[in-house]
Amino acid sequence: MMPNIAYVIAGSEATGGAGLQADLRTFAQRGVYGVGTITCIVSFDPKNNWGHRFVPVAAPVIGDQIEAATSAHDLDVVKVGMLGTPETIATVSEALSRQAWRHVVVDPVLICKGQEAGAALDTDNALRREILPHASVVTPNLFEARTLAGLDSIDDVDGLIEAARRIHDLGPRFVVAKGGVELPGDDAVDVFYDGSDVTVLRRPKVGDERVSGAGCVFAATITAEIAKGADVADAVATAKEFTHRGIEGRIASHLPFDAVLPA
Numbered sequence: 199m200m201p202n203i204a205y206v207i208a209g210s211e212a213t214g215g216a217g218l219q220a221d222l223r224t225f226a227q228r229g230v231y232g233v234g235t236i237t238c239i240v241s242f243d244p245k246n247n248w249g250h251r252f253v254p255v256a257a258p259v260i261g262d263q264i265e266a267a268t269s270a271h272d273l274d275v276v277k278v279g280m281l282g283t284p285e286t287i288a289t290v291s292e293a294l295s296r297q298a299w300r301h302v303v304v305d306p307v308l309i310c311k312g313q314e315a316g317a318a319l320d321t322d323n324a325l326r327r328e329i330l331p332h333a334s335v336v337t338p339n340l341f342e343a344r345t346l347a348g349l350d351s352i353d354d355v356d357g358l359i360e361a362a363r364r365i366h367d368l369g370p371r372f373v374v375a376k377g378g379v380e381l382p383g384d385d386a387v388d389v390f391y392d393g394s395d396v397t398v399l400r401r402p403k404v405g406d407e408r409v410s411g412a413g414c415v416f417a418a419t420i421t422a423e424i425a426k427g428a429d430v431a432d433a434v435a436t437a438k439e440f441t442h443r444g445i446e447g448r449i450a451s452h453l454p455f456d457a458v459l460p461a
């Protein structure tokens with residue numbers, strides 16, 4: 199029997215907590231066969247307060263990986279994670295337009311802390327212009343929702359809903375705007391908007407620190423569930439529960455932050 203296959207185009211995070219490592223781990227745990235393409239390599243630097251070191255993979259090498267993956271398998275569901283540079287964004291955008299996709303799930307990772315602000319702005323604009331039009335599902339966190347929606351601040355659930363509506367206007371059919379730990383209150387609140395109805399998902403906050411990989415596991419779970427045939431609303435509800443469980447069971451390390459342990 200053929201397994202359900204999910205594809206991810208994302209960055210490697212060398213400590214294993216986030217990025218492609220978390221995506222493929224999540225795919226395996228949700229029972230789908232994962233295929234991955236690496237866009238960049240992030241290696242936190244233990245000699246420098248675990249600051250980000252960021253190296254993009256050369257565009258032709260990204261293109262080769264996508265060619266190999268899409269030629270070997272009949273892929274119809276893809277998650278797009280960290281891209282990192284305008285050149286990578288152009289390469290991935292061009293590759294996405296070469297075939298029809300049932301769903302493109304975009305986790306709009308906007309800033310890698312190692313990047314200088316000017317470069318990050320170019321990347322943000324390129325992501326909005328070249329990747330969002332391919333997205334059927336987009337999962338911005340609070341900062342990304344504010345940036346993509348062009349809002350000065352998001353202070354409550356109503357603000358999150360307004361952001362989700364504005365991002366929907368940019369193209370994606372389904373928007374999950376995540377309040378996470380950043381939105382004030384006792385619960386981690388996310389808003390799901392499908393163009394007509396708003397669903398508010400909430401679970402109690404586990405601590406008040408960000409947990410590495412939470413956004414990656416969340417979007418990867420949505421992708422895996424869609425690959426198995428779930429509709430988007432059910433996939434998002436499953437992702438909320440699965441990520442919450444992974445945050446509760448999180449893994450500590452010598453890093454100054456914990457990582458999600460999807461299980």
Ligand SMILES: Nc1ncnc2c1ncn2[C@@H]1O[C@H](COP(=O)(O)OP(=O)(O)O)[C@@H](O)[C@H]1O
Nearest residue numbers: 339376378379386387402403404412413416441
């Ligand atoms: N400490 C926490 N406790 C409970 N849920 C959390 C916590 N941090 C994040 N979440 C939830 O995990 C999911 C992804 O987290 P988020 O922090 O928004 O992603 P990102 O990693 O992109 O910033 C969302 O459903 C969010 O609400």
Ligand SMILES: Cc1ncc(COP(=O)(O)O)c(C=O)c1O
Nearest residue numbers: 209216217240280411412413414
């Ligand atoms: C390669 C890569 N992708 C994605 C992320 C975002 O991870 P998170 O799920 O914590 O938002 C990171 C963060 O370090 C990363 O290094």
